[in-house]
Amino acid sequence: MRLTEFKDHQRELYHFQLRIGIAGAFVLGAFSLLLLRFIYLQIVQYDYYRTKAEDNRISIVPIMPNRGLIVDRSGTVLARNYSAYTLEISPGKVSDVEKTINELETLVEIRASDRARLKRLMIEAKGAESLPIRTRLTDEEVARFAVNRYRFPGVDIQARLFRQYPLKELASQVTGYIGRINDRDVERIDETGLAANYKGTDHIGKTGLEQSYEAELHGVTGYEQVEVDSAGRGVRTLSRTSPTPGNNLVLTLDIKLQQVAEQAFGDKRGALVAIEPATGGILAFVSKPGFDPNLFVDGIDSASWELLNTSPDRPMVNRALAGTYPPGSTFKPYMALAALELGKRTPKQTISDPGYFVFGNHRFRDDKPGGHGTVDMYKSIVISCDTYYYMLGNDLGIDNISRFIGQFGFGAKTGIDIEGESAGVLPSQEWKRRRFKKPEQQKWYAGETISVGIGQGYNAYTPLQMAQAMAAIANNGAMYRPHLVNYVENIKSGARTPVEPRLERAIALKPENLEFIQRALAGVNIEGTGARAFAKAEYTSAGKTGTAQVVAIKQTEKYDEKRVAERHRDHALFIAYAPLESPKIALAVVVENAGFGARAAAPIARQVLDYYLLGKRVEEPAVEVAGEEGDD
Numbered sequence: 001m002r003l004t005e006f007k008d009h010q011r012e013l014y015h016f017q018l019r020i021g022i023a024g025a026f027v028l029g030a031f032s033l034l035l036l037r038f039i040y041l042q043i044v045q046y047d048y049y050r051t052k053a054e055d056n057r058i059s060i061v062p063i064m065p066n067r068g069l070i071v072d073r074s075g076t077v078l079a080r081n082y083s084a085y086t087l088e089i090s091p092g093k094v095s096d097v098e099k100t101i102n103e104l105e106t107l108v109e110i111r112a113s114d115r116a117r118l119k120r121l122m123i124e125a126k127g128a129e130s131l132p133i134r135t136r137l138t139d140e141e142v143a144r145f146a147v148n149r150y151r152f153p154g155v156d157i158q159a160r161l162f163r164q165y166p167l168k169e170l171a172s173q174v175t176g177y178i179g180r181i182n183d184r185d186v187e188r189i190d191e192t193g194l195a196a197n198y199k200g201t202d203h204i205g206k207t208g209l210e211q212s213y214e215a216e217l218h219g220v221t222g223y224e225q226v227e228v229d230s231a232g233r234g235v236r237t238l239s240r241t242s243p244t245p246g247n248n249l250v251l252t253l254d255i256k257l258q259q260v261a262e263q264a265f266g267d268k269r270g271a272l273v274a275i276e277p278a279t280g281g282i283l284a285f286v287s288k289p290g291f292d293p294n295l296f297v298d299g300i301d302s303a304s305w306e307l308l309n310t311s312p313d314r315p316m317v318n319r320a321l322a323g324t325y326p327p328g329s330t331f332k333p334y335m336a337l338a339a340l341e342l343g344k345r346t347p348k349q350t351i352s353d354p355g356y357f358v359f360g361n362h363r364f365r366d367d368k369p370g371g372h373g374t375v376d377m378y379k380s381i382v383i384s385c386d387t388y389y390y391m392l393g394n395d396l397g398i399d400n401i402s403r404f405i406g407q408f409g410f411g412a413k414t415g416i417d418i419e420g421e422s423a424g425v426l427p428s429q430e431w432k433r434r435r436f437k438k439p440e441q442q443k444w445y446a447g448e449t450i451s452v453g454i455g456q457g458y459n460a461y462t463p464l465q466m467a468q469a470m471a472a473i474a475n476n477g478a479m480y481r482p483h484l485v486n487y488v489e490n491i492k493s494g495a496r497t498p499v500e501p502r503l504e505r506a507i508a509l510k511p512e513n514l515e516f517i518q519r520a521l522a523g524v525n526i527e528g529t530g531a532r533a534f535a536k537a538e539y540t541s542a543g544k545t546g547t548a549q550v551v552a553i554k555q556t557e558k559y560d561e562k563r564v565a566e567r568h569r570d571h572a573l574f575i576a577y578a579p580l581e582s583p584k585i586a587l588a589v590v591v592e593n594a595g596f597g598a599r600a601a602a603p604i605a606r607q608v609l610d611y612y613l614l615g616k617r618v619e620e621p622a623v624e625v626a627g628e629e630g631d632d
Contacts, residue, residue: 010175013237042488046326061226062200065219066161066491069247070175070209072255072484078175079210085137086160087145088130091122093154095456100152101133107144108134117299118315122407124182130158132202135298165299172485173318174418176208177293197221206296209249209484219246244514248489250340250496252281256459260611261286264604266621268594270571273467273482274587274608277577280471282416284583284608289320291531311395312567322422324460328546328597329384329632330575331405331455333517334469335392336377340513346396347516352375356390357390362452364390364454367632369545381520382528384545386454393453397446398435401452402428402619407507408469409479410461416482417499424465427458455548466588470575473521474542474583475515477507518542522580529632532625535603539613540580545597545632546573569593574601578609585612597632599624 088110090162094100101110101118103624113135121131128622131157134141142157149156181204183190189198198204199221205211222243227236261272265288275285295304308316317323339345357364366386368373372379380388386446393401406412411426425431429444436442451457463480472479480501487498521542525534548571550562571593578588587605594600605624610616 012429012546014594019369022574025352038278053091056165061224063224063240063243064161064200065221065243066245067163067178067615068217068491069218069248070217070251071248071324072251072253072258074256076167076252076255078167078171078251078255079163080576081161082164083159083161084135085142086132086158087134087137088132088158089118089156090130090156092129096121096597100155103348104133104145104152104155107202108137110143113301116302119405120439121180124180132298133162134451136163146198160202167255167294168292168294170262171255172208172290172293173283173287173320174208174253174285175293176210176418177206177296178203178210179206179296179310179438179537180299194235203297205399207420208418211250213249213485213488216249217246220244231242245491249492250486251484252279252283252486253285253484254283254612257608257612258284260288261604261608262288263619264607264622265591266592268600268621269313269319270589270591270594270601271463272325272604272608273320274585274612275467275471276484276584277471277475277583278480280468280482281486281501282482282484283612284587285320285484287321287323289313289315291315294347295348296543313344318420320463321416321418322420322462323590324422324424324462325454325571325573326457326459326464326548327461328571328573329386329455330466330544330546330573330588330597331344331453331459332389333403333473333521333544334390334405334408334410335383335396336381336520337451337513337517338396338401339377339510340391341509342396342400343394343470347377350374351388351391353385353387355387357387357394359390359394359447360452364445378516378520378523381544383521384529390450393451394446395452396449398449398452399428399430399541401449402431406460408472409465409503409504410469411465414468414482415504416464418486421464422462424462424499425458425460427452431458455546463588463590466573466575466590470577470588471512471583471586472507473517474577474586476511477509479504479507482543518580525576530576530602531597533598533606537606537610539578539609541578541609542580543574543576543602545602546575547571547596547632548573550593567593568594572597572600574598574605576602576605576609578613585609594624598624 004418032259051523067081069077089100091097101115106265110133116497118133137157148247151431153614165175180202189195197220200222204212205217210217220243225238227238257274260286265286268288270288272284272286273282275281275320276283291308293435317441353366353371353373353375355366357368371387372385373381375385375388375444379385406426411424412452413421413423432444433442448457452459468479468482483499486498487496522540524530524545525543526542534541551568572591572599573586574589577583589601589605591600591604603625607618607622
């Protein structure tokens with residue numbers, strides 16, 4: 001037997017044991033690593049992964065609060081809520097949105113306008129978790145989708161609150177409207193630190209009171225902890241924090257008076273503002289034509305938006321708040337008061353009116369050919385004599401006019417509790433220097449003051465400013481800040497937070513001067529340019545007619561309404577307050593391109609005052625009264 005046939009068992013055993021030891025050490029090391037990892041995950045990182053697991057199992061769902069109501073002073077609802085089912089899609093959870101919509105169309109009617117709105121919303125509201133495909137589903141449509149729900153991950157039916165404006169166009173510029181939150185809204189919400197309170201909220205106030213009182217109307221968002229399945233659908237509610245509903249707005253507005261005023265305009269364009277002189281509360285706030293705010297709740301369709309946005313009647317412009325107009329002859333009482341206060345005229349001082357005023361090489365024509373003869377201050381207001389105020393404007397000078405007239409709020413925002421107000425233009429030498437860039441344009445010419453004296457030239461004021469100024473005359477110089485909201489009502493506690501009347505200023509006026517102007521304004525409606533419109537009135541009133549040029553004509557030419565395009569015709573204006581002894585209402589009316597104020601604007605004011613003071617109501621537009629040349 002050869003030696004090579006013998007094996008070294010000791011050596012083989014040694015190598016075998018070594019391999020076993022190495023393998024065992026490796027296995028032990030691996031298990032040690034697993035144990036360490038297990039300890040790290042289960043103990044060290046326990047809180048983190050427990051939270052992650054809970055997040056997968058539990059979803060925090062925001063609960064949108066009920067938006068507060070908007071009601072008029074007697075409780076008539078102008079804006080309310082109702083609930084309905086909405087078919088919604090979460091774009092981030094759907095691979096092919098278009099294909100999903102096509103398949104959904106076999107179950108639920110989806111119109112072309114619904115598709116267009118969804119596409120627009122996907123662009124405008126990129127960060128939205130859920131977007132509506134169809135709103136206000138029928139019970140049958142809800143049932144059909146519920147049976148097929150498993151086929152559409154990322155699509156669900158939600159019960160949503162919708163805003164409704166039951167009076168449609170009536171007072172639409174007051175209520176405004178809500179619309180879907182866009183990127184600009186998100187930026188504003190983030191800047192104010194309210195992002196958490198808008199979780200789950202799709203809409204926000206865009207215009208009117210819906211916008212300016214958004215913080216009051218919105219409420220406080222609630223939350224639910226919901227256990228969800230693997231598809232992310234709720235299984236059961238674990239806890240709930242109820243939302244706090246928004247507060248109600250109770251307005252100073254009288255919606256019946258508003259309706260009378262809007263109806264009185266008929267199909268005419270214009271604005272009317274009626275104010276309670278002793279408080280500044282707005283009684284009526286008309287802008288004609290208006291619009292239906294319900295169109296904007298779901299997102300207005302392109303055809304309707306095009307119609308509103310391109311209409312020459314500009315229904316989206318709040319004329320009462322942002323429209324600016326020359327005041328025409330409604331400016332004259334303030335000019336007369338300035339003359340009395342500054343000692344430039346006395347009530348008995350007269351002029352001879354030949355029908356024109358010559359200044360340099362220019363002849364400024366009066367409305368009445370041949371003039372009004374001998375005219376004192378009382379007569380100048382009652383018959384609305386232009387020549388008297390051409391002379392007075394020249395004597396006062398533009399800066400005296402500006403300083404005095406500015407006390408009545410002309411050319412400055414009133415601070416009303418609704419956004420979008422225009423300041424208008426109260427001309428002065430300083431204003432012109434700021435307004436124009438070229439030195440030759442910045443110079444104020446004395447001839448420009450002549451036109452300002454009769455409410456023309458650079459003068460441009462809002463109907464709201466005109467009404468506020470008339471309320472100050474009615475209130476013996478006390479001028480209150482206009483406001484639309486009477487009080488804010490907490491819907492849970494019933495507590496009311498009033499919007500207190502705020503005295504802006506008490507204009508220092510000599511009582512005898514103010515009393516004279518008030519008496520002259522009363523004369524307008526008794527024996528002057530407003531007499532036809534206020535014939536047989538059962539109350540005393542003060543008023544002033546006005547006619548404002550839209551397109552300037554040469555002083556040598558006679559204005560002929562029939563030869564002028566409709567939108568180039570003069571505006572008709574009227575300011576008034578009543579009753580004379582204890583004023584309860586002051587107003588301003590502007591009727592665009594309607595001619596003489598006595599003919600077109602005063603009859604509207606008469607209908608409004610008749611209803612407010614006497615309860616008389618005419619179910620048709622105001623009828624223009626017959627007028628003569630020079631009736632303003």
